Amino acid sequence: MKLQLPKGTRDFAPREKLARDKIVARLTCIFQSYGFMPLETPSFERWEVLSAKYAGGAEILNETFRFTDQGGRELALRYDLTVPLARYVAMNPQLKMPFKRYAIGKVFRDGPIKLGRYREFYQCDVDTIGAASMLADAECIRLGNAVFNELGIKAVYSVNNRKVLEALLAKGGVPKEKLIDAMLTLDKLEKVGLDNVQKELAEKGIPESSVTFVVALREKSNEEKLEAIKQELGEEAIKELTELFSYLEGVPIDFNPALSRGLAYYTSTVFEAFAQNSKVTSSLSGGGRYDNMIGGLVGRGDIPAVGVSFGLEPILDVLKEQGLEEAGVVQLYVVPIRTMKESAGIAEQLRAAGINVALDLKGRSISKNLEYANSEGIPFVVIVGPKELEAGTVKLRDMKAGTEAELSVEEVAQRVKAAR
Amino acid sequence: MKLQLPKGTRDFAPREKLARDKIVARLTCIFQSYGFMPLETPSFERWEVLSAKYAGGAEILNETFRFTDQGGRELALRYDLTVPLARYVAMNPQLKMPFKRYAIGKVFRDGPIKLGRYREFYQCDVDTIGAASMLADAECIRLGNAVFNELGIKAVYSVNNRKVLEALLAKGGVPKEKLIDAMLTLDKLEKVGLDNVQKELAEKGIPESSVTFVVALREKSNEEKLEAIKQELGEEAIKELTELFSYLEGVPIDFNPALSRGLAYYTSTVFEAFAQNSKVTSSLSGGGRYDNMIGGLVGRGDIPAVGVSFGLEPILDVLKEQGLEEAGVVQLYVVPIRTMKESAGIAEQLRAAGINVALDLKGRSISKNLEYANSEGIPFVVIVGPKELEAGTVKLRDMKAGTEAELSVEEVAQRVKAAR
Helix, strand or coil, X not given: CCCCCCCCXXXXXXXXXXXXXXXXXXXXXHHHHCCCEECECCCEXXXXXXXXXXXXXXXHHCCCCEEECCCCCEXXXXXXXXXXXXXXXXXXXXXXXXXXXXXXXXXXXXXXXXXXXXXXEEEXXXXXXXXXXXXXXXXXXXXXXXXXXXXXXXXXXXXXXXXHHHHHHHHHCXXXXXXXXXXXXXXXXXXXXXXXXXXXXXXXXXXXXXXXXXXXXXXXXXXXXXXXXXXXXXXHHHHHHHHHHHCCCCCCEEECCCCCCCCCCCCCEEEEXXXXXXXXXXXXXXXXXXXXHHHXXXXXXXXXXXXXXXXXXXXXHHHHHCCCCCCCCCCEEEEECCCHHHHHHXXXXXXXXXCCEEECCCCXXXXXXXXXXXXXXXXXXXXXXXXXXXXXXXXXXXXXXXXXXXXXXXXXXXXXHHCC | CCCCCCCCCCXXXXXXXXXXXXXXXXXXXXXXXXXXXXXXXXXXXXHHHHCCCCCCCHHHHCCCCEEECCCCCEEEECCCCHHXXXXXXXXXXXXXXCEEEEEEEEEECCCCCCCCCCCEXXXXXXXXXXXXXXXXXXXXXXXXXXXXXXXXXXXXXXXXXXXHHHHHHHHHCCCHHHHHHHHXXXXXXXXXXXXXXXXXXXXXXXXXXXXXXXXHHHHCCHHXXXXXXXXXXXXXXXXXXXXXXXXXXXXXXXXXXXXXXXXXXXXXEEEEEEXXXXXXXXXXXXXXXXXXXXXXXXXXXXXXEEEEEECHHHHHHHHHHCCCCCCCCCCEEEXXXXXXXXXXXXXXXXXXXXXXXXXXXXXXXXXXXXXXXXXXXXXXXXXXCHHHHHCCCEEEEECCCCEEEEECHHHHHHHHHHCC
C-alpha cells in the first residue's frame, strides 16, 4: 500500500502549524476586543439543513461531501460556517440579540483542485446577528482594519452598498432581469480593466452606456463619489452609506461603487480587502450585510445580520512574503553525559521556570547533539556532565555566539529568559 | 423542516467554548514547555490508510464514517490521531528523530450513543516517535503531572509495564492463549473489586490462583512491589520499570501491577490517571509505549513510540465540579445616548488600550442596556451622553459596586484595567 493524503488536503508540518496557530491567536484576541464570543458547531450537519432553501445554493451543494450514519441519516460535511450559525440561532431562541460570535474552523468542498484551492480549508468568520444599525457594519470594517494593523499588513477595505449600485445601474438603463449579470461583470472592473468589462457587457447584451456613470466615478475621492451619487439618486438613496461612513471616521477605506462581491447573499453593505504591493491575489478579508439569509433559513422573516470573514491562507502567504520566520518552540536543549536521571530533573526545573526544554532522549554524543540543536535552530544547549554536577553547575552553550559558561541551573534560567 | 443537530454531536455555546479554548491554551503551553511541536493532519483520510493492518482494528472500523469524493476515491473521517501520525511519519522520511508532536483535534466515531459518548469529540495527543529510552516514557508522565498541577486537579498516574504483568501471569499459570483475557479482567480490579474479578476469571476458565501473586501486591508500597516482583521474576524482568522510576523521582505515581489498559496496542509501559474525590469516572489521561504499531503500519519494522493522551471532556467536568466559572469576554459595555458616532470612536480608543469592549448596537434605553450588561455579567458600563462629551468626560458605572463616576476616557481605561 502506498500511503498518501486524500486529494486536495494537506498536512501542516510543525513549524507551519505553529505559525498558523500564532496568527489564529492574534485574530482571536482582536475578535474578543470587539466583544465577539466563540461558537463551535459540528464538522458535519444533517443534509436537509445544508441543502435547505436560502442555504449554500445549487453550485455549492454539488461540491458537498455526503454520507450516512449507521441509522441511515443523511449527513454532509459543512461547506461554510454561516449555515451552521443560522441553524444554531434558529435552535436557540433564548439567545440575547445582538448575538456576536466568531468561529474559526475547517470547512470542506469536493470541488476541482486549482492553484490554492483545497478540499479542506479554514474559515475565520465574525458575525453580528440581530442588529440593523450601520454601527454593526462599521464594527466589522474597524475590526478588519485592526487585524491588518496588528499583523503589519498593508490592506484597505473597498466598501460599497449593493442597493446604491442597483439603483445606479437601473437608472443607467440596465433591464431588471440583467441587473445581477451587470453587477457580476462590473465587480471585475479593478481586476480586468474597463476594456474587458465593456466586452463582457456587450456579450451579455447590456448597453455600455448603462455603466458609464459608475465607471466615471473611479477618478473621484470618496466624498466626491458620495456627492455625485446624491445628485444622481437623491439623499435617501445614500442614507446607509452616509451613516456607515460617519462611524468610520479615521479608518482608511476606499469607496468603490462598482463592488458587489459576486453572487453571495449580501443585501446592502459589502466590503473586501486585498494586500497592497503583494503577489497574493486572493482577497484577505471580505464581508457584508445579509438580512434575508438567516431569517429565510429559519423561516422567521428577516433577521438582520452582518459579518466579516478572513482568509487564513492568503494572510499567511502575505506574511511569508514579508519574511515571517517559522520558528520552533524549544528554547533550551539538555544534553546528559551519563547523567540521565539528574538531567531529567534539571530539565524539569528549567520548565518550571517557564522555559521550553527538550532533552536528548537518544544518548547521542555531544557533537551529534550540538549538530542537532544547530539544525533545529535551538538557541541554547545545556551540557550536564558528572564533574560539573558535583560542583553544582552545568555548562551553558550559546549556539549563536558560540560561547560557553559554567553556571548554576538558576543562572541558566535567567540567561535564557533574558535572551528572549 | 425541523432544524436539528446530527445525532451524537454538540454545539459548544460561547461560554462553554471559551472555557474549552482556555484549557486547550494551557495544555498547549505545557506541551511546548516539554519541547513538543504541533502537527495538523486532515479531518479525513483515505479508507485504505484507516483500514490498514495495525491501524484501528475491526471494532473501530465498524464505527467509521465512510464516503467517496467526486473522483470515486474511498475516504473516511479519522477515528483517532494516531493512525494519521503514523501516515505522516511514513510519508516524511526526512523527519529528525525523535519526532515529538502534539495534536489537538476532532475525531469521529459512528457508534452507539451512551452517556458521555459522542460521534464527534476531541483528542489531545502527545507522542514521541523514535526514542526507545524510558526517558521518553518518563517525560509523558511528568508532562501529564504538570498538566494536573497547572489545572489544580488532584490526579495521580497509575503506572505499569505490560511485559512484567504478562510474565507474572504466565508464571502464575495462565495459559498463553488466555493471557489477554486474564489481563482484561485483571485491569478492572480497581473498578469492580476482587470478588467480581474472581467471578469473571472463573467464567473464562482461568484458575483464580494464577492471579493471586498480582492481587496480593495491592497492599504494598511502590518499592515493596518492585522488590517482590524482582524476587519472583529476577532483576532483568524489572529493568525497564526500574529505569522508568529512576527518571520519575519526586513525581507522585502509583505502581499498579494489575494495569494493562484494555485491548490497545501498548507493548510495555502503560499509565492512566483518574481524578481523586470526584464523580467523574472517565480517565483524565492515559498512555503508554507502542513500539510495533507505527512500524507495522508503515512496513518498516519496529519504530519505538510512546504517547500520552488527555480527555478534554472529563477534565472540563472535573473543573466544573471544582467551580470553574464560565465567563464572557466583554469587560466594558459602551452605551451611547444620541452619540453613536462619538461612542464608536470611544469604544475604539478603549480597545486600543487593550480592553474588550462591546457597544450597544440597538439604540436601547439606559435601563434596558444596564439590564443587559447585568445579565451578561459585564463588569463595567460607560454611558456617553452629549453633556458629558462636551466636558470631555463619560460616565463609568461599576456594575458590581453600583457606583458611578465622571471620568476621561484615559481614566476609564486605567480603572477597568486595574480591576482585572
